[in-house]
Amino acid sequence: MGNQKVKWTSEEEEALKAGVVKHGTGKWKNILRDPQFAPYLTNRSNIDLKDKWRNMSISYGQCSREKSKAPRVKTISSDALSTPTSQNISSVLIAEDYAVDELSRSPQDVRNAPGYNAMIFEALSSIKDSNGSNLGAIVGFIEQKHEVPPNFRRLLSSKLRRLVLQGKLEKVQNCYKIKDAALGTKTPMPKQKDIRLRPVQNSGLVISGETAEDAAMTAAYKIAEAENKSFVASEAVKEAERVLQMAEDADSVLLLAKDIYEKCSRGQSVVIA
DNA sequence: GTAGGGCTACCA
């Protein structure tokens, strides 16, 4: 509201990245004091550096499907980076390669997330706390049922505020609850049992007791949920295949070691290429 | 001094 936002220049970003490589994450003051980077960061505070690094990290780890297995810049410990070695720096470079890979994804990939409104209503109606549910509880509930992006908490916070402004949710202290007026009207919690399709002449199907908008939203929610489950299942299969492959590799190595041991114990010489 | 959450301008 009126506060001018100053975009980070590429020079500033490069200086920040290099500063993190040299000093480690969380050493924002040190980076600012470093004469190597200070000239590029004169307009930035240590808080700015922290926020920018957070945003960069979130952007790099954006795709939820990779979050459990791919290296993320944010996961590099500050201890490891505080004493920069070639190995540490290479970790950063690997992370940056990953970042480039992530950034090359279409923004559309990121935006094809399931309907958050539906998830929020689902969580609030399931938790059923008369005092409402706080952000953590809602995030926890949704995380249990859906794959969520790394920055989901921030997204959800924005979404909740918007719903409060729209009068669909009520915020009491730090807890959110569904406004009574919102219950049973628009943006309902999609429940399968509430959707009853009945055939009519000429037009195929209509939905009893619901508007077309409600039905569309419910359908979209269900599709998104199904796609989510399908994706999670396919990832689980891939992971299982990877583990199986690793087990087979380990077996091979074990057999080879056993073979070498037996030959050695018989006094034979073993040449390893 | 830093981390994390919230707010909000801005973009697609």
Add this chain to the structure above:
DNA sequence: TGGTAGCCCTAC
């Protein structure tokens, strides 16, 4: 409407 990013506040 969904999402991003910069700034601010507060707790530790």
